[in-house]
Amino acid sequence: MKIAVTGREGQVVTSLLEKAANRSDLDVIALGRPELDLLDPASVHKAITAARPDLVVSAAAYTAVDMAEDDAQTAFAVNAKGAEAVAAAAAALNVPVLHLSTDYVFAGDLDRPYVETDPTGPKGVYGQSKLEGELLVAAANPRHLILRTAWVYSPFGKNFVKTMLKLAETRDSLSVVADQWGNPTSALDIADCILHIADHLAAKPNFDSYGIYHLVGTGDINWSGFARAIFDASVRHGGPGATVIDIGTADYPTKAKRPANSRLSTAKLKEVFGWSAPHWQSSLQQTISRLLAE
Numbered sequence: 171m172k173i174a175v176t177g178r179e180g181q182v183v184t185s186l187l188e189k190a191a192n193r194s195d196l197d198v199i200a201l202g203r204p205e206l207d208l209l210d211p212a213s214v215h216k217a218i219t220a221a222r223p224d225l226v227v228s229a230a231a232y233t234a235v236d237m238a239e240d241d242a243q244t245a246f247a248v249n250a251k252g253a254e255a256v257a258a259a260a261a262a263l264n265v266p267v268l269h270l271s272t273d274y275v276f277a278g279d280l281d282r283p284y285v286e287t288d289p290t291g292p293k294g295v296y297g298q299s300k301l302e303g304e305l306l307v308a309a310a311n312p313r314h315l316i317l318r319t320a321w322v323y324s325p326f327g328k329n330f331v332k333t334m335l336k337l338a339e340t341r342d343s344l345s346v347v348a349d350q351w352g353n354p355t356s357a358l359d360i361a362d363c364i365l366h367i368a369d370h371l372a373a374k375p376n377f378d379s380y381g382i383y384h385l386v387g388t389g390d391i392n393w394s395g396f397a398r399a400i401f402d403a404s405v406r407h408g409g410p411g412a413t414v415i416d417i418g419t420a421d422y423p424t425k426a427k428r429p430a431n432s433r434l435s436t437a438k439l440k441e442v443f444g445w446s447a448p449h450w451q452s453s454l455q456q457t458i459s460r461l462l463a464e
């Protein structure tokens with residue numbers, strides 16, 4: 171099976187390439203700039219058509235949440251029109267598209283994990299652009315799986331885990347928000363899930379449960395609890411640690427507003443695809459031990 175994935179250096183892309191390297195039956199091709207630029211829909215069509223994949227994974231995005239507040243035009247061009255071009259190129263080849271989306275499509279004011287059918291209500295430009303992307307992807311390709319994920323970390327790229335470990339090299343204590351809750355998600359687990367879904371689709375040519383799915387790590391925590399777990403694991407592996415001080419969102423102003431409750435229910439993913447992610451604590455241990463060994 172040949173899978174084309176958008177982007178070259180992203181956390182999810184890199185994880186997918188690494189996981190697929192263990193599978194001789196899979197050929198994953200990463201398509202990124204300059205050949206595939208989400209700001210240039212013609213380049214998207216050209217690159218995907220030339221790759222002739224059996225499945226397209228749409229993982230590249232404008233992910234700078236705070237910068238997006240001042241650069242809505244680029245965020246929408248990449249996350250909405252760019253995503254639409256990826257889905258349309260897949261549709262033209264008559265193949266499914268797996269599109270990554272986000273918890274930020276929700277306002278975060280519910281007091282339970284969000285299910286796929288809950289009303290959306292993004293609080294910032296990034297979330298609005300990703301929501302628009304979901305709608306355009308769904309309209310462009312009936313064979314779409316929109317995978318909403320959240321709180322992604324990995325040994326690759328930029329993420330909260332790497333930032334915390336870096337800060338602990340020079341700081342004894344750190345203030346971290348305690349009133350935002352979510353499901354930490356390893357990009358390597360996202361890659362496992364994508365490959366599981368790819369196998370599922372290949373085995374079931376008549377699959378018809380296309381639509382939106384939530385894909386996050388099992389278990390939830392707030393950011394300060396996540397930071398403490400990172401330092402506990404780091405110290406256990408001989409790495410740096412720091413004391414975490416709980417603060418409120420109001421004490422840490424950011425340009426873009428974040429949802430207080432980012433928790434996503436993954437029951438639908440488990441029911442339809444028979445897959446669920448490991449507990450976030452076990453995936454975190456693996457990432458920390460790997461980062462500290464590097």
Ligand SMILES: NC(=O)C1=CN([C@@H]2O[C@H](COP(=O)(O)OP(=O)(O)OC[C@H]3O[C@@H](n4cnc5c(N)ncnc54)[C@H](O)[C@@H]3O)[C@@H](O)[C@H]2O)C=CC1
Pocket residue numbers: 176177178179180181182183202203206207208209228229230231232233248270271272273300318319320321322323327328
């Ligand atoms: N990182 C996170 O915490 C979360 C990420 N997501 C979504 O998951 C997906 C993957 O995220 P990550 O791997 O963490 O992102 P990342 O920021 O690590 O990588 C983004 C990738 O997109 C590429 N890219 C950006 N602009 C592009 C353009 N104009 N043309 C072509 N490529 C372009 C970058 O080069 C990079 O390879 C994205 O759709 C993101 O919106 C959803 C929820 C949380």
